[in-house]
Amino acid sequence: MQIKSAEFVISSPDVSGCPPPDRPEYAFIGRSNVGKSSLINHMTNRKKLAKTSSTPGKTQLINHFLINESWYLVDLPGYGWAQTSKTNKAAWKKMIHSYLEQRQSLACVFVLVDSRHEPQKIDLEFMEWLGTEAIPFSIVFTKADKLGKTQIQSNVALYKKIMKKTWEELPPTFITSSADRVGGEEILEFIERINAEIVG
Numbered sequence: 133m134q135i136k137s138a139e140f141v142i143s144s145p146d147v148s149g150c151p152p153p154d155r156p157e158y159a160f161i162g163r164s165n166v167g168k169s170s171l172i173n174h175m176t177n178r179k180k181l182a183k184t185s186s187t188p189g190k191t192q193l194i195n196h197f198l199i200n201e202s203w204y205l206v207d208l209p210g211y212g213w214a215q216t217s218k219t220n221k222a223a224w225k226k227m228i229h230s231y232l233e234q235r236q237s238l239a240c241v242f243v244l245v246d247s248r249h250e251p252q253k254i255d256l257e258f259m260e261w262l263g264t265e266a267i268p269f270s271i272v273f274t275k276a277d278k279l280g281k282t283q284i285q286s287n288v289a290l291y292k293k294i295m296k297k298t299w300e301e302l303p304p305t306f307i308t309s310s311a312d313r314v315g316g317e318e319i320l321e322f323i324e325r326i327n328a329e330i331v332g
């Protein structure tokens with residue numbers, strides 16, 4: 133998919149502030165620092181569409197971007213800041229869960245995980261929750277440039293092996309590096325296919 137336009141639309145404190153759900157929507161989420169902003173900028177070919185390295189404690193908002201005037205890319209606040217208070221965690225959960233449960237136009241959630249790490253409890257639990265809510269998702273492995281090809285393959289295989297313990301069917305997976313500009317096009321093609329199914 134060629135990105136012809138990518139515009140910031142609105143930052144919303146909750147699902148009621150989001151734009152009308154009149155286009156297919158794709159949300160990106162993951163632990164803070166996983167490389168979410170970098171991936172969004174890589175995919176959209178914009179240097180600063182998503183702001184990189186946000187600081188802990190800063191206001192957490194749902195950020196909508198309109199792509200090619202036909203679908204929404206949503207940048208959701210990351211989870212897992214070590215320093216975050218219980219109040220912040222509860223606020224994050226309330227906002228994210230209600231957005232994910234209520235957003236009718238949500239076509240797929242991309243859950244970003246750092247390809248260097250073994251499966252983390254916080255990510256696995258979040259995906260379990262998506263499963264119980266029947267929310268479609270894919271896994272995006274980030275920062276692949278930091279590992280060799282063999283290591284990436286074995287990390288991804290381990291991830292799938294662990295997920296197979298609880299999942300009958302595995303979600304689609306993507307291996308990406310924003311630094312090397314790898315993997316963004318595959319995600320965009322995947323989105324294009326879903327958009328074609330939805331719009332008909």
Ligand code: GDP
Nearest residue numbers: 164165166167168169170184185275309310311
């Ligand atoms: P976010 O908090 O999830 O939005 O993460 P950022 O996109 O701000 O990235 C966090 C850190 O990881 C920054 O220092 C980025 O430069 C770095 N980073 C992000 N993506 C990549 C990547 O593909 N390769 C490498 N080597 N570093 C990356």
